Amino acid sequence: MSTQTTRPLAARLTVGWHQAARPASLGEHHARYGPRPEAGRDLAGAVAAAGLTGRGGAGFPTGVKMRAVAARRGPAVVVVNGMESEPASEKDQALLARAPHLVLDGAVLAAHAVGAGTVHVCLDRARDQQITALMRAVGERRRARVDPVPVMVHGLPRHYVSSEETSLVRWLNGGEARPVTAPPRPSDRGVGRHPTLVDNVETLAHVALVARYGPAWFRSAGSSDAPGTFLVTAAGAVAGPGVYEIEGGTLVGDVLEMSGAVDDGFVLLGGYGGTWHPMREAAQLPLTAAGLRAAGASPGAGLVLALAPSSCGLAETTRILGYLAREGAQQCGPCRFGLPAIADDFAQLAAGRPEDGVLDRLHRRLGVIPGRGACRHPDGAVRLATSALNAFASDVRAHAAGHPCAAFRRGRTAAGLPIPRPRAEGQWR
Amino acid sequence: MAMSLRIRIDPTACTGHGVCADLLPERIELDEWGFPIIQPEVPSSLAAPARRAVRACPVLALRLQRTQKNQREGNPGTVTVTDRRHHRREPDATDGVVGNERLTALTGVVLLIGFAIEGMTLLALHRLLTLHFFLGMLLIGPVLLKIGSTGYRFARYYTGAAPYVRKGPPAPFMRLLGPFVILTSLAVLGTGVMLGVAGPGSGPWLFFHKASFVLWFGCMTLHVLTYVWRLPCILLGTPDGHGGHAEPGVARMAVSGGGTRWLLVGAALAGGLVIALLTIHLVGPWDGRLFFH
Structure with a gap:
């Protein structure tokens, strides 16, 4: 670690959030950040120099991705990923609810940089207000004629794996919002078989700031291996x-x-x-x-x-595993059968009524599932389960011996993490 | 630069048939749910069985890739080149279960159309006798092809060929009905040929032809009603609930050897046409005679 800053809180994307409980209008946005700069073809280089990484979870260098798309022949497409399907996450929703124009600036600038003729904004269909707000922002920009490319807002079905980039591309191509085996990656062949840049909304908001203030400014916050905010x-x-x-x-x-x-x-x-x-x-x-x-x-x-002190970590993990098992795309065997199996093993363990050999079975299953799906969904579930067995090792021993902890015996956990209710199956389109 | 082969799987396509683990146990084992766990690196000593495993996958979920390790840069990243050759099936298409099923279905469609027309000639047989005779002779070709393709499946199943054993026999009733379908078909065609050869007014062939037709019609009605619903699925390669697919709308299954299948059907029709042309003169003595009382 190097250059550790002393000031943990920073306000770049969140400038003016406390004053406004509604989306900034285009005028307010311009007053706050200035007008969108003329898009330069070297934006990918600036973003790479800034060291911006994807903020959707994978953390891939954004500049590298932009360059890969720009290098492909023919017109490209930009997809704005605002699905935020992680149940506890609220950052993308908060950003879109306050600074939609910052995100759209970034998308339009990225479109110019990679040679894209279209911007698709993908949102969770169930978030009516968010979709309305984004449509309004897009309409505002159209009337002000600030964007050289058309921006389209879409509402996609909500599933944990629907925010995966190949899911968005598949849906935009008329299919179901379920992951596809890569390669080909969307950056090679995505929407309409064009090279496609898929970026998280927060990533694009940072792109808009890098285009305005440059890579050196971007690096003035954060550490050398995690620049920016x-x-x-x-x-x-x-x-x-x-x-x-x-x-x-x-x-x-x-x-x-x-x-x-x-x-x-x-x-x-x-x-x-x-x-x-x-x-x-x-x-x-x-x-x-x-x-x-x-x-x-x-x-x-x-x-x-x-985790609430009064909660049982195994019980909480069981709830999450059950959710992840339900939320799979039901496409790949190891995920489709493996996740319910490990969720069941955990449920037995948490209840303190394990079958003989359930721990051995669980460890064996956790060993064979990762890396065998089209997306990383099963890997995440296995990571969660494995870490729970380690972090709550003493609880695991007690539960396995038939003595569930006091927190579990009390019943429902106190401040439980949000588990979205199961939805009707088959709503992938 | 070292070249080696890697097995790649499309996990969304895999339906857990398990053929690959039978053919390449050195590299592929099945998990407790029947899905393959693959060690992707294939040494050259295993290249042949690996190719067989890739080819045998009923849903084409496996691919072989040639991998070039760029040692000069010491880069762990690999340049992968999909080895297309292994997707294009050699012209022995019928060794694949799916290809065999499609050939049977395709021939079935030809026969369904042919026998439908043949049935219509019965409505005005005294006028359409020549057509009835000609078409009957023509259909000998496709009938033999269909017996051949189902017979092939039968033989592969009972000689223990893994993909066919996994596919399993037809449903119990259809398995029972099958021999009767074949015997009555041969009987109808055979007695028809004998009618031509023996000429009018001699022997019991007309009675046998009609009797075998009645039996054949019963068997065939059951046979057609069972399979006709599955024809579009089999021919278009969309899941039909019998192939183990999770749900409709997955991928259209492209089965190589399509050209060979059309060629076989064409050859069967051509063979039938030759028989029909060579025997058409036999209908002469029958012409104008009343034989349906």
């Missing part, structure tokens, strides 16, 4: 759940402190496909991809979820 969502057993903008390199402990985590219990980092850690250990680590790698963790889309 990051939107994170703190949820679970915290006094102030919500979205925070932090500088890259900020410690997990700082996020826990600013969001008012109540106890030094356990924290789930990275979302429902993430990892459990004792708060005391995680607090010392920077909430960055590089900083968490040694601990086998990842910030994902910036999620810091605190």
Whole structure:
């Protein structure tokens, strides 16, 4: 780690959020950030120099992706990923609800940089207000004639795996919002077989700022291996759940402190496909991809979820695993059959009534599932389960011996993490 | 630059038939749900069985890739070149279960149309006798082809060929009905030929022809009613609930050997045409005679 900044909170994307509880109009947006700069062809280079990484969870270098799409022959397409299907995450929704024009600026600038003639904005169909707000923002821009390319807003079916980039491309091509085996990657052959740049809304908001203020300014916040600022969502057993903008390199402990985590219990980092850690250990680590790698963790889309002290970690993991098992695309055998199987094993364990050999069976299953799906959904579920077995090792022993913890015996957990209700199956289109 | 082969799987296409694990147990095992766990690197000693495994996959979920390791840059990244050759089936298409099923179905369609027309000639047989005779002779070709393709499946199944064993026999009732379908078909065609050869007014052939027709019609009605619904699915390669697919609308299954199948059907029709042309003179003595009392 280097150049650790002392000021954990930063306001770049979140400028003016506290004054406004509604989306900034185009006029307000221009007053705040200035008009969108003329798009330069070298934007991909500037973004690469800035060290911007994807903010949807994978953390891939955005400049590299833009260059890959730009290098392909023929017209390209830009897809704005605003699906935010991670149940506890709110950062993309918060961003779109306050600064839609910053995101759209970034999308239009990226479109120019990669030679795209169309921008598609993909949103969760169930979020009516968000879709209305984005349509209004797009209409505002059309009337002001600020964009050289058409921008289209789409509402997609909501599923955990529908936010995967190949799902968006497949849906935009008239198919179902379910992941497709790559290659070909969307950057090679995506919407309408054109090279397609799929980027998270927060990533594109940062692109808009890099285009305005340059890579050096972007790097003036954050650490060298995590330049810029990051939107994170703190949820679970915290006094102030919500979205925070932090500088890259900020410690997990700082996020826990600013969001008012109540106890030094356990924290789930990275979302429902993430990892459990004792708060005391995680607090010392920077909430960055590089900083968490040694601990086998990842910030994902910036999620810091605190477990209520009165909750049972195994019970909570069981709920999440059940959700992840239901939310699979039901396309790949190892995920379709494997995730319900490990969710069942966990349920037995959590209830303190395990069949003989359930732990051995569970370990064997966790060993064979990862890496065998079209997307990383099964890998995330296995990562969560494995980390729960490690973090809650003493609980696992007690539960396996038929002695569930007091928290489980009390029944429903206190501040449970949000589990969306199951939806009608087959709604993939 | 070292060249090696890697097995790639499309997990969304795989339906867990398990043929690959039978053919390449050195590299592929099945998990408890029947889906393959693959060690992708294929040494040259296993290249042949790997190709067989890729070819045998009923849903074409497997691919072989040639991988070039760029050692000069010490780059762990690999340049992959899809080895297309292994997707194009050699002209022995019928060794694939799906290809065999499609050939049977395709021939079935030809016969369905042919026998429908043949049935219509019965309505005005005294006028259409020549057509009835000609078409009957012509259909000998496709009938033999269909017996051949189902017989092939029968033989492969009972000699224990893995893909055919996995596919399993037809449903119990159809398995029972099959021999009768074949015997009555041969009887109708055979007695028809004998009618031509023996000429009018001699022997019991007319009675046998009519009697075998009645039996054949019964068997064939059951046979057609069972399979006709599946024809579009089999021919278009869309899932029909019998192939183990999860749901409709997955991928259209492209089965190589399509050209060979059309060629076989064409050859069967051509063979039938030759028989029909060579025997058409036999209808002469029958012409104008009343034989349906």
